Amino acid sequence: MTNELWALVAFLLTFIGLVLMYRYFGKEGLFVWVAVGTVIANIQVTKSVELFGITATLGNVLFASIYLATDILNDRYGRTIAKKAVWLGFASAIIMTVLMTTSLQFIPTSTDIAQESMKTLFCVVPRIVLGSIIAYIIGQYVDVYLFNFIKKYFASERTFIIRAYGSTIFSSIVDTALFSIIAFTGLMPNAVVFEIFITTYIFKLASTLFNIPFGYWAKTYHKEIQ
Numbered sequence: 001m002t003n004e005l006w007a008l009v010a011f012l013l014t015f016i017g018l019v020l021m022y023r024y025f026g027k028e029g030l031f032v033w034v035a036v037g038t039v040i041a042n043i044q045v046t047k048s049v050e051l052f053g054i055t056a057t058l059g060n061v062l063f064a065s066i067y068l069a070t071d072i073l074n075d076r077y078g079r080t081i082a083k084k085a086v087w088l089g090f091a092s093a094i095i096m097t098v099l100m101t102t103s104l105q106f107i108p109t110s111t112d113i114a115q116e117s118m119k120t121l122f123c124v125v126p127r128i129v130l131g132s133i134i135a136y137i138i139g140q141y142v143d144v145y146l147f148n149f150i151k152k153y154f155a156s157e158r159t160f161i162i163r164a165y166g167s168t169i170f171s172s173i174v175d176t177a178l179f180s181i182i183a184f185t186g187l188m189p190n191a192v193v194f195e196i197f198i199t200t201y202i203f204k205l206a207s208t209l210f211n212i213p214f215g216y217w218a219k220t221y222h223k224e225i226q
Contacts, residue, residue, distance in 0.1 A: 003051050007061070011207065014065050015214040022069075022218045027077055030069045031085055037066050038089035039096045042132050045183075046121060048196075055192070056199040064207035067143055067171070068215050071164045074147050076219065082147075086140040090133060097129045131182030139175025143167045160219065161212050168208045176201045 001009075021029035045059035066089065074082035100122045108115040146167035154162045180197035188196070 003049055007051055011061050011210070014061050015068070015211050018065050018069060019214055019218045022072065023221045026222055027073060027081065030073055031088055033069050034066050034085045034089045035092040037062050037069075038092050038132075038136070041066070042093055042096065042129050043121070045128060045132070051199075051203070054199045055195055056203055057196060060200055060203040061207050063175075064168075064172075064204050064211060067140070067168045067208070068164065068211050070140060070143065071147055071167065072215060072218055074144055075151070075160060075163065076222065079144055079148055082144050083141075086137065086144070089140075090137055093129050093133055093136070127187075128183045131179045131184075134182060135175045135177075135179035138178060139171045142174050143171035146170060157219070160215060164212055164215055165208065169205065172201060172204045172208065176204060 018030075018033055021033045023029075025032065041059040041062040043059075044062060045057045047058045048055055049058060050056070070082045070085050073085050100118075104115070104119060104122060144167075147163050150163045150166045176197055180193055180200065184193045184196060
């Protein structure tokens with residue numbers, strides 16, 4: 001299949017997975033989604049692909065799902081719970097980086113087949129995770145703040161779309177800009193870094209525009225919690 005078709009498959013698997021985690025595990029399921037999703041997205045983002053003729057990194061869909069998860073938590077359970085999910089994602093990324101960096105320090109056997117591949121992947125990860133962590137914390141806090149600000153004026157169940165779109169569209173600009181600058185400046189030409197910023201934001205925005213129906217779907221569960 002083409003990259004574009006795989007992108008569609010990844011989108012559907014990601015957001016259906018998010019809904020099912022909330023359906024069967026409640027807010028704890030979304031906590032797990034944020035924590036595991038942050039780790040996987042930080043690995044995915046090391047891979048560059050071409051989509052619709054432009055260069056992009058993977059991980060955009062998964063990062064968009066993390067924003068949706070925190071928006072659902074914020075909407076259903078409040079700002080404190082949403083912030084707890086943000087810090088769980090932060091802790092997960094730190095743990096992954098420390099443990100994988102430690103793993104690389106072991107001297108492999110002569111028959112080992114994993115060391116070089118792990119070095120290729122995880123030697124880049126600390127810088128990417130640093131950029132991701134800074135962008136993640138600031139971007140998520142902007143998202144949580146904007147979501148609650150918008151909720152003061154659009155608080156009904158039907159206007160969840162306004163809260164989710166409004167907060168994520170602006171917070172994703174902050175998140176993407178910080179990540180692109182910290183993770184790739186010096187590793188790639190500035191023109192490529194700028195292209196990654198633009199394309200990453202476009203794909204995050206596209207994921208946001210199309211993921212809100214999954215947010216409404218998820219919110220049909222555990223409706224007794226307000």
